Amino acid sequence: MDIIERAVSVLMHDGTVVYPTETVYGLGADAFSNEAILKVFEAKKRPLGQPISIAVSDFDMLGAVACVESHMHGFIQEFLPGPVTVVLRAKHSLPDILTGGTGLIGVRIPAHETALHLIERFDAPITATSANLHGAKDPATPDECTVPRDFFIDGGRLAGMPSTVVDLVNLRILRRGLRVEQIEHMLGSFVR
16 A cells, blocks of 8 residues: 555545645645544644635536636636635535635645645545644644644655635735735736
8 A cells, every 4th residue: 555545544534644735744634524624623723713725636626615706717727736725715515614604715736746646546625734733833844744643744845835825705815925926916917
């Protein structure tokens, strides 16, 4: 059994997996399982009610969990896969605990082979929050992944800068990270 198969097995049993992305290490759990999502909140010591982003492997999976309006397609195709999280209206298939009661969900398609293989083989979205205690430094190395977890996929040293979070419903940047200048430029073209 290879490392991805082992990680998928953990996810299938409501476990948590630390996995590498092109930005920082993520803490993954089944995004359709309330039990698994609660484990992520507990591991991070994150207050309930704060939204948690998810990662998908392709545009079809993104469309299955979030509402993509026609004017958003160009932006999404320009920046995903990549170090960008887009905030969209969540579909009812997602547990409310992920949205923090906002009705919105942050979604990303990581530009990292291991992360994509993990999500593809699991065949469902996983949580995409950083693998650190709430408020702590974003983890770029295995040693910085301070959360309890059931399985760990070592990807070595990562970039260490988090994704830029863009609210495409309200057309604003919620967190500045990688590619922010290009994102600002493209958001400006929406407003004109």
